[in-house]
Amino acid sequence: MKQPLGVILAGGLATRMGGGDKALLEVGGESLLRRIVARLEPQVEAIALNANGDPARFDALGLPVVADSIAGFAGPLAGVLAGLDWAAEQGAESIVTVAGDTPFFPCDLVPRLLLAAEGAAHPLALAATPRSGAEVLKSGGGKRVNRHPTFGLWPVALRDDLRAALQDGLRKVIVWTDGHGAGEALFPAEPFDPFFNVNTPEDLAHAETLVRAGAA
Structure with a gap:
């Protein structure tokens, strides 16, 4: 299998941060987006950014910018589809997506993710972390992992299936991935959750603390 392409999902509305591009906020003197690119680049063949609106605001990064083809901010799956369409143009077999507000x-x-998808009909897998005992009890003893649906391996071969699902109104990532037997790649959540994302000003301050402490 060819090395996947990487797609950074930055098409959200950032309502809890007061709007704008969360990915351009700075932590430790560097934007979240540059930190994400630096972490993803060694792992993939090439990177594109999924974002809506004027792409010129990302010119400094020198990355291709792909917008959602499904109107109305249809959520992460719309960004995944945009990434899959871009990857198909490159002749790629799969993409790995990461969130534009998760620098660690x-x-x-x-x-x-590739290992988790081995043996499956399609290279499809999501990242996951163990749930704490309190989380499991609160959910009534349900699933013992937290899946992170913006961090996944996605096959280009299923892009038309995903397009049809989105056009039919599907928005929940897990519903679609479960329907295709997605694997799970389990990552430790200690000493901190590596999928911690910056949603609020308080989260941004916490990210700054982690960087200054050398923890991330």
Whole structure:
């Protein structure tokens, strides 16, 4: 199998940060987006950015910018589809997506997603972390992992299936991935959750603390 392409999902509305591009916020004197590119680049063949609106605001990064083809901010799956369409133009077989507000994701994300998808009909897998005992109890003893649906391995071969699902109104990532037997790549959540994302000003301050402490 060819090395996947990488797609950074940055097409959200960032309502809890007051709007704008969360990915351009800075932590430790560097934007979230540059930190994400640096972490993803060694793991993939090439990178594109999924974002809507004027792509010129990302010119400094020198990355191709692909917009959602499904109107109305249809969520992460619309960004995945945009990435798959871009990858198909490149002749790629798969993509790995990462969120544009999660600067500390694992440096071995891609190989472990590929391993989780081995033997499946399609190279499809999501990242996951163990749930705490309190989380399991709160959910009534349900699933013992937290899946991170913006961090996944996606096959180009299923892009038309995904397009049809989105056009039919599907928005929940897990519903679609479960329907195709997605694997799970389990990552440790200690000493901190590597999929911690910056949603609020408080989260941004916490990210700054992690960087200054050398923890991330």
